[in-house]
Amino acid sequence: MIRAWMTMGMLLTALAGCRAAGGGAAAERAPQPALFTIEDPAASTRLASIRRELAGLDDHAWAGVYHRGDPAGAVGDDLILAPQSGYVLQLRGRTGVCRSGCPNCAAGRASVASGAIVPGPRDSLKLAMELSPGEVILVEELVPAQRGRQHYLVPVNELDAFQSAVQAGTEPRAELKDRLYLREADPLHPPPAGAPPR
Numbered sequence: 001m002i003r004a005w006m007t008m009g010m011l012l013t014a015l016a017g018c019r020a021a022g023g024g025a026a027a028e029r030a031p032q033p034a035l036f037t038i039e040d041p042a043a044s045t046r047l048a049s050i051r052r053e054l055a056g057l058d059d060h061a062w063a064g065v066y067h068r069g070d071p072a073g074a075v076g077d078d079l080i081l082a083p084q085s086g087y088v089l090q091l092r093g094r095t096g097v098c099r100s101g102c103p104n105c106a107a108g109r110a111s112v113a114s115g116a117i118v119p120g121p122r123d124s125l126k127l128a129m130e131l132s133p134g135e136v137i138l139v140e141e142l143v144p145a146q147r148g149r150q151h152y153l154v155p156v157n158e159l160d161a162f163q164s165a166v167q168a169g170t171e172p173r174a175e176l177k178d179r180l181y182l183r184e185a186d187p188l189h190p191p192p193a194g195a196p197p198r
Helices: 008-016 041-056 156-168
Strands: 064-069 076-082 086-092 112-115 117-119 125-132 135-147 150-155 178-183
Touching: 041 076, 041 086, 041 112, 112 125, 112 135, 135 156, 150 156, 156 178
Parallel strands: none
Antiparallel strands: 064 076, 064 178, 076 086, 086 112, 117 125, 125 135, 135 150, 150 178
16 A cells, blocks of 8 residues: 655755755756666666566556656756556756765666556646655656647646646747756657647
8 A cells, every 4th residue: 555655846956955055057058967867776776677568558648758857957857657567756956965865876876766557636746755665655647638739647646737838828838947857858849739638
C-alpha cells in the first residue's frame, strides 16, 4: 500500500537538498554531462530496464524522456519512464546537505529517485519510491497531456494553469524551459491555429 506521508513539493525539495550558494545564471554554464549518469545501483538497473522497454515501444502515449526547467542549463529535472519498468527522476543543479533522510542524499549521491508507476485517478501517473520494505512514498503525481505534437506530464496541481496556457496560446511552446515536463523527442512547433487540445 502506498503511504503518502510527504507532499510532492516537500519530497522533491527533500530529494534536491539545499542549493549551493553563489550560483551563476544558467545561460553562463556549460551544458550538463550526459543525461542520467547515475551512481545508485538500483536506479542504474531500473534505468537500463526502462531504456530496453522504450526501445521496443512505438508511439506510446506517455512513455519517454522528459525535461522540466532548463535542459541545457544548470537546474532542471530529467524524467525517463516506461509503463512496465517504472521511472528514474534526476534533479540537476541542486547541491548541498540534505536534511530529509533521502537514501541517495544521505549517501552523498546525486539527487535521484526511482521506482514504480502506479495508475491514479483521471489517468494520472503516480511515481512511487520505496524507502524501505513496506514504506513507499509518492514522489509526484502527473497527468499525461498532449497539445499538437507535444506531450506533457503535468503535475496535478498545475492542471488549471496548463489549461489556461493552452487557451491563451502559450502552449504549445517553442522552447523547452518551463515548469512542466515536456517529452524530449517532440517537435517544438506550434500546431495549426485553432487546433483543439488532445
